[in-house]
Amino acid sequence: MKDKIFAFLQRVGRSFMLPIAILPVAGLLLGIGGSLTNETMLKAYGLYSVMGPGTVLNALFLVMNDAGNIIFANLPIIFAIGCAIGMAKKEKEVAALAAAIAFFIMHASIGAMISICGGADAMLSGAVTQVCGITSLQMGVFGGIIVGLGVAALHNRFYKIVLPDVLSFFGGTRFVPIISGLVFFVVGIVSFFIWPFIQQGIYAVGGLVLRSGYAGTWVYGLMERLLIPFGLHHVFYLPFWQTAVGGTLQVGGRLIEGAQNIFFAQLADPTVGHFAVSATRFMSGKFPLMIFGLPGAALAMYNLALPEKKKEVGGLLLSAALTSMLTGITEPIEFTFLFVAPYLYFIHCAFAGAAYMLMHMLGVGVGMTFSGGFIDLFLFGIIQGNAKTSWIWIPIVGICYFAVYYFMFVFLIKKFDLKTPGRTLDGEVKLYGRADYNAKNSSKKESAADTISEKIVNGLGGKANISDVDSCATRLRVTVRKSELVNDGLLKSTGASGVVRKGNGVQIIYGPQVSVIKSNLEDYLETASDEEYHGSESPASADAACESSAPAGRIIRTVVIASPVSGVAKDLSETPDEVFSQKMMGDGVLVVPNKGRVVAPANGTVLFVSDTKHAIGFRTEDGVEMLIHFGIDTVKLGGKGFKVYVSNEQKVKKGDVLMVADMNYISANAPSVATPVLCTELKDNEKLRRLADGNVKAGDDLIAIDCYEV
Amino acid sequence: MISKKVTLANPTGLHARPAAQLAQFCKKFPEKIILSGNGKDADPKSIIQLMGAGLKKGTELEVKVEGANEASVCDEVVKFLESLSE
Numbered sequence: 168m169k170d171k172i173f174a175f176l177q178r179v180g181r182s183f184m185l186p187i188a189i190l191p192v193a194g195l196l197l198g199i200g201g202s203l204t205n206e207t208m209l210k211a212y213g214l215y216s217v218m219g220p221g222t223v224l225n226a227l228f229l230v231m232n233d234a235g236n237i238i239f240a241n242l243p244i245i246f247a248i249g250c251a252i253g254m255a256k257k258e259k260e261v262a263a264l265a266a267a268i269a270f271f272i273m274h275a276s277i278g279a280m281i282s283i284c285g286g287a288d289a290m291l292s293g294a295v296t297q298v299c300g301i302t303s304l305q306m307g308v309f310g311g312i313i314v315g316l317g318v319a320a321l322h323n324r325f326y327k328i329v330l331p332d333v334l335s336f337f338g339g340t341r342f343v344p345i346i347s348g349l350v351f352f353v354v355g356i357v358s359f360f361i362w363p364f365i366q367q368g369i370y371a372v373g374g375l376v377l378r379s380g381y382a383g384t385w386v387y388g389l390m391e392r393l394l395i396p397f398g399l400h401h402v403f404y405l406p407f408w409q410t411a412v413g414g415t416l417q418v419g420g421r422l423i424e425g426a427q428n429i430f431f432a433q434l435a436d437p438t439v440g441h442f443a444v445s446a447t448r449f450m451s452g453k454f455p456l457m458i459f460g461l462p463g464a465a466l467a468m469y470n471l472a473l474p475e476k477k478k479e480v481g482g483l484l485l486s487a488a489l490t491s492m493l494t495g496i497t498e499p500i501e502f503t504f505l506f507v508a509p510y511l512y513f514i515h516c517a518f519a520g521a522a523y524m525l526m527h528m529l530g531v532g533v534g535m536t537f538s539g540g541f542i543d544l545f546l547f548g549i550i551q552g553n554a555k556t557s558w559i560w561i562p563i564v565g566i567c568y569f570a571v572y573y574f575m576f577v578f579l580i581k582k583f584d585l586k587t588p589g590r591t592l593d594g595e596v597k598l599y600g601r602a603d604y605n606a607k608n609s610s611k612k613e614s615a616a617d618t619i620s621e622k623i624v625n626g627l628g629g630k631a632n633i634s635d636v637d638s639c640a641t642r643l644r645v646t647v648r649k650s651e652l653v654n655d656g657l658l659k660s661t662g663a664s665g666v667v668r669k670g671n672g673v674q675i676i677y678g679p680q681v682s683v684i685k686s687n688l689e690d691y692l693e694t695a696s697d698e699e700y701h702g703s704e705s706p707a708s709a710d711a712a713c714e715s716s717a718p719a720g721r722i723i724r725t726v727v728i729a730s731p732v733s734g735v736a737k738d739l740s741e742t743p744d745e746v747f748s749q750k751m752m753g754d755g756v757l758v759v760p761n762k763g764r765v766v767a768p769a770n771g772t773v774l775f776v777s778d779t780k781h782a783i784g785f786r787t788e789d790g791v792e793m794l795i796h797f798g799i800d801t802v803k804l805g806g807k808g809f810k811v812y813v814s815n816e817q818k819v820k821k822g823d824v825l826m827v828a829d830m831n832y833i834s835a836n837a838p839s840v841a842t843p844v845l846c847t848e849l850k851d852n853e854k855l856r857r858l859a860d861g862n863v864k865a866g867d868d869l870i871a872i873d874c875y876e877v
Numbered sequence: 878m879i880s881k882k883v884t885l886a887n888p889t890g891l892h893a894r895p896a897a898q899l900a901q902f903c904k905k906f907p908e909k910i911i912l913s914g915n916g917k918d919a920d921p922k923s924i925i926q927l928m929g930a931g932l933k934k935g936t937e938l939e940v941k942v943e944g945a946n947e948a949s950v951c952d953e954v955v956k957f958l959e960s961l962s963e
Contacts, residue, residue: 751897752924775929777892784929792925802892815929847924 179316182253183502186245189238196235199494200228205536212550243311244270244299250315255322257686258340262322265344269351270314274303276355277362284359294366304362308396317354318347377412381524384448388523392516395498396505407449414445426450430534434547441555442532451531451561452523453539454548457495459565460518460572462488465500467576472589480589495538504576508585514575522568529560619684620691622661627673628652629700630692634671638685642667643675652699655722655873665856667871668725676858722873726789727858729821730869731768732797732842734760736859739843744799747843752794754855755845756869763828765795766865767819768844774816776826777802780809783825791872792848797828799839808832822866844869852877878943879951885914887961890933895961900924902957908944910954921954 204225209215218224238245247270248263255262278301296305306313322343330338337345376383376390387407394403407413413426419436423429429446433439465488472480487499505512533548533556548558580587627633627647635646647653648671655666658675661684667674677684730736737757742748747757765783767773774784774792781801785793797809811826813819833840846855852875858868887895903910903921912921912930914937919930932938938958942951 746894746897751901752893774925775931777928778931778933779892782893782928784925786925792923794925794928796893802889 178254179250182250182315182319183246185253186242186249189245193235193238196231199542200230200232200235204228204232212546241299242308243306246308246311247314247318250312251318251322254316254319255326257689258322258326258343261326261340261343262319265322265347266315266318268344269318269347270311271299271301272348273310273314273351273355273358274298274301276352277301277303277359280356280359294363304358305366306358306362310358313354314351317350318343321347321350374412376407377414381527384452384527385520385524387449387520388452389516389520392519393513395501396512404449413449416443416446427534430532430547434534434551439555441530441557442534442551444527444530444532447532447534448523448527450535450539451526451533452519453495453535454531454533454544454561455526455565455568456519456522457491457497457539458541458544458561460522460568461491461497461500463569463572464504464515464576465491467573467580468503468587468589471577471580471587476589483588491540493540493542495535495540495543497538503588504585507587508579508583511576511579511585514579518568518571522564525564526560529564530557531560532556533558533561617687617691619661620688621695622657623675623684623688624691624695625700626654626657626661627700628654630695630697631699633692636685636688636692638681643677643681643685643688645673645675647671647673649699655725665858665871665873666722666725667727667858667868669727676856721876723876724874726787726791726872726874727868728787728791728793728844728846728870728872729768729866730756730758730859730863731765731795731825731844731865732758732760733762733764733865734758734842734863735861736857736863736869738857739845742799742841742843743839744841747796747799747845752796752843753845753847754849755794755843755847756855756857756859757841757843758863758869759839759841760797760828760830762865763830763833764865765797765825765828767821767823767825768793768795768869769821770819772816772818773813773825776811776813776815778806779804780806780811780826783813785825791846794845794847795825795842796845797826797840797842798833798837799841801833801837804833804836808836846870846872878941879947880939880941881951881955883938883940883955883958885932885934885936885938885958885961888934890936891927891930893928896924896927898961899957900927903954906942906944906946906950906953908942908947908950910950911941912938913941914938 203209203218206215206219209219216222218228244267247266251262251266252259281295281302281304294305295302297303298306298310304310325342325346326340328338328342329335330342376387379386387404391404408425408427413424414429415422415424416429416432417423418429418432419438421432423432426446426449429443430450433442433446465484469477469481469484484500484503487503491497491500501512501515504515533544533551535543535547544558544561548556548561551558553559579585580590584590623643624630624633627645628649629652632647632649632652633645634648637644650668650671650673653666653668653673655668658666658673661675663675663677665676667676735758737759739750739755739757740748742757746752747755768785769787769789769791771785771787771789774786776783779802781798781804782794782796785795787793798804801808808829809826810829812824813826819825828840830840849855849872854873854875856871856873858871863869885891889895891899899921900923910921912919912927912932914932915930917930919926919932921927940951940954940958942948942954944950
């Protein structure tokens, strides 16, 4: 059970990597753009004329600010979609669409509930926000994750659902967005009632913090970090920064409310001797944490990554560390360990609280625009001078934090073997070597599914030879790079009823269980070694259950022939005439047509049209001689009811109309319209397989003829 | 090579069942057999050729056989054709 939860959290964490990858870029844009367009800041440094509103630089920074901000503003839906993609087992694109739909529906439902219940004004201040243009509850990234995980669970449960025939259009993957939308319609309504209680709890903590000195500062720092994963930290700290919750102070003769407002008022007031620590206690703690502590954690994770993954992980961690250091955006680092080791995040939160408390105790007065990166430290600490800010304590405490974080992470990751990035081999990039895989399998019990998948892969010429795997109702459709490496015999030994090859396309026919086989094969391919397979494993030794009636030897060629008519394909034995059902005329497939049009089943030559027009002899350009016998006992109609469009020895292309039968007349005057499509001249080393079952259109694959090595 | 003539007497001619029966019958013999009639030659071991020849009731056929037991095979084929009733 513990392993299960662990594995689940790991997958959740991995599924976060996709949306997280954009955060460093967005963070840099927002950090630089945001800091350098702050008018108070520009005025304070006399940069107003150079970078103030109306200048080209200002315009550039404004654009950067907005370009970065849009990502943070829409992080919830980005996480909803990214998380659904990461957690969906198959058909991930459907999960992505469903997540977007569910997200909109959930927030629209909440929005409607808000307006029904008195509008945004009736809610707690800070509780309501705009989500993708919808007035909804501030649920932050947490709201997105609820959607992502919920949709993925629904998707994995329902993406293969089979609905009754009438509703079959809505079955399978199409059902996923539908059920997701309905479920999150309900989730939205429920959230409207539940979420405010969660928010109220947060507000209550805020009140407590303000009344309790250094300890209160510690709790503030702890809570602020704890709420980040839920996207609730804004709800929590903004009152401190922007309202009387964070204190009031007389600055330059005016009463200023809110910690950040106080800081910026003092920044603009040249008479201030030292910035008010009572205000900056809610900000300064971020600096040692973000510039020093978290990069120490990143270095620890990098050093403990597997050697072969270091390069890949290094890029991720370095950019995450730089983002944190420069802009104070910490999610990229925090999310890398939050999900693999939640208790590590708790420890991190405790240290974060301590950082705020230390800054409070040491009287550090450095404020910030929105977060605690080096840019803000430089602008609001270093440039202001140590006398006004006591900023020097930040690097002093910071260096300690770096060391503490580094050694703490090294110790905990090693001790509990935490799977931080680069510590597992089954990541997105590195694949098992064949030796690794075999070693792993020899120690474990090799599952039957893997054995079959391995045979399929070998039969297809090895993983390196497989370019694409897909499936339809009954067959596995694979595109290979080199068709000569495909071993039909080996493929058949995996339980396939047939193998059809067309150029680089290989179709392996398994029947309805193909979806399971495909899933197993895809799982196997994820870890299989990327090489070609040239082995000569014979189908006989590979599996005794191999189709016994098949001629010995290898299939040297397979010819596929299309259905000449639209209708229902059946086994030839179901023909209501024993001369056909007993295969006296040769092997073939029965099609009960629902249209009278008969087309050429392949490129080839019309050998003859019988005088009574009911039967056509045909030779495909591959040399397969066929008889298409329209209806049973239709010879007795003497040619009535048939209109023929070709003559003897005429060359035709696949799909050309050969003749048209009057279905009404034939149904009325002959025992049956059942049309055996026969290959009358098969040689001993040729074996016919039926490719279609049930509805078939003229031109669809109907028959395969395997020619075996003699 | 030996040849004999026979007139096709069954109502549907060498169609479907008769053709299938004839082809199965003829396949037993290793000898080369040719059925001439209606101005065409057909290998009676091939259903498609038999059907393509369009041999109907009343057609005069020549059965030609070449091989080790050509005389007896020819007799058997002719006897088979005469016995067709469908």
